[in-house]
Amino acid sequence: MFQDMELFDLLKKHEEGRVTLVDVRSPKEFAEFHIPGSINIPLLNNEEREEVGTIYTQVGPKEAKKKGLELFSVKLPEFIEQFQSLEKERVVYCSRGGMRSKTAATVVDLMGIKVERLDGGIRSYRKWVMKQLETQNFTKRMYVLNGYTGSGKTVLLRRLKKAGYPVLDLEKMANHRGSIFGQIGLLPNKQKAFDSLLVQGLIHYENSPFLLMEGESKRIGKATLPATLHEKKENSMQLFIHLPLERRVEIILQEYHPEEYPEEIKEAFQKIRKHVHTPVAKEIAKNLTEEKFSSAVALLLKYYYDPMYEKTLKRYAENAQKHIYAADLDEAFARIIRFIGDHEN
CATH class of the missing domain: 3.40.50 (Rossmann fold)
Structure with missing residues (x-):
């Protein structure tokens, strides 16, 4: 996983075209804010994410995770195919570097596709951006x-x-x-x-x-x-x-x-x-x-x-x-x- 201290080097490699950053959040989240130049291969679409979120709030995290995996399993072949089409080094991220990016990394790794995760997800990236601007x-x-x-x-x-x-x-x-x-x-x-x-x-x-x-x-x-x-x-x-x-x-x-x-x-x-x-x-x-x-x-x-x-x-x-x-x-x-x-x- 990439730590905060390595984020500059990661983004430099991305800027030079040596790394593909993959955002596995929903399309709505991606549209609102993402790392520039990254691509969106979502685990769940907007409606599915909302459904899982509702279950999490009203029933509990265990049931929400179960529903999320159920929804994701249906699109697994297409998800893997999209990762296989990427020729460069792959780095995935989600909101906090938690369940979604771990799931994505685990699944594609089982298929023999090398992938790394951004520790802390988009939130760690946002903190890094603010630090760069504050110290510039x-x-x-x-x-x-x-x-x-x-x-x-x-x-x-x-x-x-x-x-x-x-x-x-x-x-x-x-x-x-x-x-x-x-x-x-x-x-x-x-x-x-x-x-x-x-x-x-x-x-x-x-x-x-x-x-x-x-x-x-x-x-x-x-x-x-x-x-x-x-x-x-x-x-x-x-x-x-x-x-x-x-x-x-x-x-x-x-x-x-x-x-x-x-x-x-x-x-x-x-x-x-x-x-x-x-x-x-x-x-x-x-x-x-x-x-x-x-x-x-x-x-x-x-x-x-x-x-x-x-x-x-x-x-x-x-x-x-x-x-x-x-x-x-x-x-x-x-x-x-x-x-x-x-x-x-």
């Missing part, structure tokens, strides 16, 4: 992509990551775009899932001399950044991207697809409407109703988001600002690479 000093240099809403910061970060640069994609980790409209078309991750993905990213880039990230607020959707990371981000070099307004409108429309979510867009606008000058707010609402999204976005940028950005700009020291002016994302991408190259070489 975030001493690496950071370059923070900042700028007006719609400047393509997320698009640029993902292009940089694809090009091999060390990027912490916080919006992807949170599964939220970081604005009042940020969860439209998405299912935001909760704090546990966000923390896990963040630690995974830190493990992946442990040997990188610097990190790239976006100028997010402390809270992104349902997730909150660790205080030390937020402080480091605020005190790092800010790369402010400047694109023409019409280009920013195009980027927002491509990212949010308002034509697919017109009602959600209108509902989100109502949450900020009181902060927009009344005549402008009426025009934006009219444009949204008529699905004139380009006009609505342009007005939102000019009268709501851009003024907020101007206030944000004043938070940073002048020597921590680099303004990157570009006609489009290709030019901005090239200028960012050039800036980083000049400072890292």
Whole structure:
């Protein structure tokens, strides 16, 4: 069994593709929170787990275990077959490293399939994640992509990551775009899932001399950044991207697809409407109703988001600002690479 002290090495092997982590909890538990990159081969489905839990509460643990084994025995051949299909080293886990992972390990071992267990299950992993975040000093240099809403910061970060640069994609980790409209078309991750993905990213880039990230607020959707990371981000070099307004409108429309979510867009606008000058707010609402999204976005940028950005700009020291002016994302991408190259070489 893997102890807490060995968990980092296990996750490193998993990150390198040398280990397959198998979550044997129910699909519902897996969906709510799991170790990033692990696969789900459940002993019991959602309904079966609920049935066993009811027996445990109303009758007792002995009867619950008996019912659980009865339900599991029916699907045993398929369960074994799924484990046999895994070619890498296998490590199983459940909630606490108890009955379910022991049962899974015992059964597959009897079939001659080598498998190990994660001691303490997902709970020990969660404690380890919290410890990593609490003790993380975030001493690496950071370059923070900042700028007006719609400047393509997320698009640029993902292009940089694809090009091999060390990027912490916080919006992807949170599964939220970081604005009042940020969860439209998405299912935001909760704090546990966000923390896990963040630690995974830190493990992946442990040997990188610097990190790239976006100028997010402390809270992104349902997730909150660790205080030390937020402080480091605020005190790092800010790369402010400047694109023409019409280009920013195009980027927002491509990212949010308002034509697919017109009602959600209108509902989100109502949450900020009181902060927009009344005549402008009426025009934006009219444009949204008529699905004139380009006009609505342009007005939102000019009268709501851009003024907020101007206030944000004043938070940073002048020597921590680099303004990157570009006609489009290709030019901005090239200028960012050039800036980083000049400072890292």
